[in-house]
Amino acid sequence: MTTKLAVRALLAVVFWPSLFFFWFLGPFVFFLLSTTGSEVCPRLETRAEFLAAANGTILMLAVQSLVYAVPILCLVLWQRLAPEPARARHIVTCVKLFAVTVVIGVLWAYGSSLVCDGYGQAFFSPLWRWTSFLPIVNVVINVPLYVLTFSLGRAFSTREDMPADDAVPPDQDIT
Known part of the structure; x- marks a missing residue:
């Protein structure tokens, strides 16, 4: 029992900082790192240069997705330690929502690299310009x-x- 409690505490120590730093602060850092910077955009002149810039973001997007998965992995491990059917359904929902947000985030970052924040020429399908609306869907x-x-x-x-804060001790009558 104490081992389970220690593992749960360790998971909590990993879960809460990763949730705060990766999910709330991380998007700002990764946004700056994963898209082509505005100083690079005017220098891109050919389709091959745009593709190279966009393909250069793929590794960063994979790392970003793995880092973002840490809180979800903690939830899955917690569920394995203390199985509860009601929570299991919610965790499956979290995993599905997370998978959708990863796909949308990757499409947005890759597409914004191809569009190059509006500085680029029309080398690619206009559909890539629609990726600028994906952050709204992601939110x-x-x-x-x-x-x-x-x-x-x-x-x-x-x-x-x-005991819960609002729980009545068994020796007290509430009537």
Whole structure:
């Protein structure tokens, strides 16, 4: 029992900082690193240069997706330690929402590299310009994902042997 409690505590120590730093602060850092900078855009003149710039973001996008998966992996591990069917359905929902946001995020970052923030010429299909709307879709999906992940993390990292704050002790009558 103490080993399980220690593992749960260790998962909480990994989960909360990763949720804060990776999910709330990380997008700003990765956004700056994954798209072609405005000083590079005017120098791109050929289709091959645009493709090279966009393909150069693929490794960063893969690393970004792996880093973002840390809180989801913590939820999965918590579920394996303390199985609960109701939470399992919510974790599956989190995993599905996360997979959708990863795909949308990759399409957006890759597409914005091809479009090069509007500086580039029309070398590629106009459909890539539609990727500029994907962050709106991503926010719509991320809000429930963040809320669900936060609530699951809170439920998993709360000690079960502690009584709830609003619980009435068994020796007191509330009538």
